Amino acid sequence: MKEIIINTNAGRGYSKKILPRLLSFFETNFEKYNISYTNGPLHATDLAKKAIRNKCNEVISVGGDGTALEILAGINEKDILFSVFPAGTGNDLVKSLGFSTDLDQFLNQYINASLDYIDIANSNYGPFFSICGLGFVTDVLEYVNSNKNSFIKGPLAFANAVFQSLKSVTSNKLYLEVDGKSYVRDVMLAAVVNSPYSGGGMRFVPFAKSYDQKLHLFLVKQIGKLELIKVFPKVYKGTHMTHKAVEVISGRSIKITSEERMMTNFDGNVFGHTPLEISLSESRQRVLVGPNFREEII
Secondary structure (H helix, E strand, C coil): CCEEEECCCHHHHHHHHHHHHHHHHHHHHCCCCEEHHHCCCHHHHHHHHHHHHCCCCEEEEECCCCHHHHHHHHHCCCCCCEEEEECCCCCCCCHHHCCCCCHHHHHHHHHEEEEEECECCCCCCCCCCCCEEEEEHHHHHHHHHCCCCCCCHHHHHHHHHHHHHHCCCCCCCEEEEEEEEEEEEEEEEEEEECCCCCCCECCCCCCCCCCCCEEEEEEEEECCCCCCCCHHHHCCCCCCCCCCCCEEECCCCCEEEEEECCCECCCEEEEEEEEEEEECCCCCEEEEEECCCCCCCC
């Protein structure tokens, strides 16, 4: 039995707009399934747990990366097949799983999807798929989430948030430990990355893969705002890696503390703060993937 969990508020109304098309697709292509609708924050977690209690063996997320994150909290370390439909603002998990975010292309790819496994990162705030961001990264997400009624939608919403957040960006001193080795860095932003895409198509660590059994600590060390303005747009193409302020430290276990408490975001949901402890889960998540999942994207 498939459990389909739908967030009709995702994507600033996009999810509701495409819902008739999706319902028709489900009716045509699925045999046994149940549909549940979220009614607020964290409800998707409860729905996922309920589906497991009802002996469901597959859960489908229809929403954004935040909806998928909530579902993960309900199915983590369970033998459940998971897949996600692109109905959110950024749809980064969809891209990281090798699918197109164009709905027509996605539906054609989904019919021929393959079974694979991805790494899951565990933190002191719960599991996540793609990214835990601190500093400027979280400032951008806070701006996006506080302007959900804006006419600017999709990846453009993230690009606008980047521009607006640059006005107030500051540096922070971090005390880091990666696989037992210590570092101290003054940074404008930091992120623990577990997949190639996040933040509406940003490629913080372009060589990151969802299946490489590595976490990548991405840092932009202290630089002037004008220089950050020049560097940050390159993140969308992954061409920022040669800049002297960019550093990546890879490992399986990462600890982060800061002189001043820093807010965090996980896969687009802003919650939590430093200190952080993040490590790869011993178990991997069974997922449906698209044709580009194991392609080299650098």
